[in-house]
Amino acid sequence: MNTPVPLARRTRLKDYILPTLVALAGAGAAYAGADTTFDPALTKFTDFLEGSGGKIITVLSLAGGLIGLASGRFSLGQVAVPVGVGIGVGTGVPIVTSVVTAVI
Numbered sequence: 001m002n003t004p005v006p007l008a009r010r011t012r013l014k015d016y017i018l019p020t021l022v023a024l025a026g027a028g029a030a031y032a033g034a035d036t037t038f039d040p041a042l043t044k045f046t047d048f049l050e051g052s053g054g055k056i057i058t059v060l061s062l063a064g065g066l067i068g069l070a071s072g073r074f075s076l077g078q079v080a081v082p083v084g085v086g087i088g089v090g091t092g093v094p095i096v097t098s099v100v101t102a103v104i
Helices: 007-026 039-050 052-070 077-103
Strands: none
16 A cells, blocks of 8 residues: 655655765765874873773772772672773773774
8 A cells, every 4th residue: 555755755855865865976985094193192091091090990999889888778789880890991991992903
């Protein structure tokens, strides 16, 4: 059963289709290349998270969980979040950087 598209809707579709086709016709391929603009910042940030910065973040997260436990309200999140932060900081950075390097 075919229902005709109302005229107003067809006009709106034309308003989007024409600019889309023009944009696609003029679009070129994007290449990542060997740009090293942000390599120093990436290296510093990665070293920070994998080194003492990651340890500080993990200890602060653990301290927050312990303070929550000492306040008398126990929640599994107060134990799980510091563990997750430690795992994320310790292993997450190398995984993310290797994935980004592989994709780009």
